[in-house]
Amino acid sequence: MKYLLQGQETERLKFRLLVKSDFEDWLPLFREEKVAEFLAFDTSLSATELCEAWFQKIFHRYENDLGGMNVLEDKITGKLVGQCGLLVQEVEGESRLEIGYSILPEFWGHGFASEAAQKCKNYAFENGFSESLISMVHVDNIASEKVARKNGMQLEKTLPDYKGCPANIFKIEKKEWDFQKST
Numbered sequence: 001m002k003y004l005l006q007g008q009e010t011e012r013l014k015f016r017l018l019v020k021s022d023f024e025d026w027l028p029l030f031r032e033e034k035v036a037e038f039l040a041f042d043t044s045l046s047a048t049e050l051c052e053a054w055f056q057k058i059f060h061r062y063e064n065d066l067g068g069m070n071v072l073e074d075k076i077t078g079k080l081v082g083q084c085g086l087l088v089q090e091v092e093g094e095s096r097l098e099i100g101y102s103i104l105p106e107f108w109g110h111g112f113a114s115e116a117a118q119k120c121k122n123y124a125f126e127n128g129f130s131e132s133l134i135s136m137v138h139v140d141n142i143a144s145e146k147v148a149r150k151n152g153m154q155l156e157k158t159l160p161d162y163k164g165c166p167a168n169i170f171k172i173e174k175k176e177w178d179f180q181k182s183t
Helices: 020-031 047-063 112-126 142-150 174-182
Strands: 013-017 067-074 080-091 094-103 132-138 154-162 165-173
Touching (some): 013 112, 020 080, 047 067, 047 080, 080 112, 094 112, 112 174, 142 165, 165 174
Parallel strands (some): 094 132
Antiparallel strands (some): 013 067, 080 094
C-alpha cells in the first residue's frame, strides 16, 4: 500500500481507496465514447463489463502493492468526481511509476485531474518513491495530454503499441520538480 494516497487532500479533493460500493457511481465513465479505447480496454465490452474489469484491475494493484487509483471525493459535496493515483507500470521491460487519472464525465473541464495529478507528483517526490514519474496517454487523448503538460511533464517518447494502443509517455524528473519548486 506504499504508493496509495488514502487520507491525502488537496484544496477541493479527498483521496480514499476504491470500494465495491463505488461501482454505480463509476459506471458513467464507461458509457462515454472513446473511454475504453483511451484506457486500453476491450472496446467490444459493455459499460458494465468495462467497469467490472476496471475494478478487478484496481483491486489487483491494491493486493499486490502495485500502487493504484484512489477515489477522488469533492470535499464539499462528498461526491465521487474521479480517480487518480500512482501506478507501478512495466514499460519496455522497465518498472516505472506512473501518475494515472480518470475523471467522471460530469466533472470534465473543472481542473480536478490536474489538481489530483499535481498532488500525486508532489507526494511521490516528497516521499522519495522515484527519481522520475510518467503519465501514459493514448495519442488521441488531448485532454489527458494537457493534464500531463500542466503537471510539468514533457513528451519523452511515443510507443506505437503499448498494451494494444499507441501511447505517448510524458515524464518529469525529480530534479526538474526541485528546480520548479525553488523558482
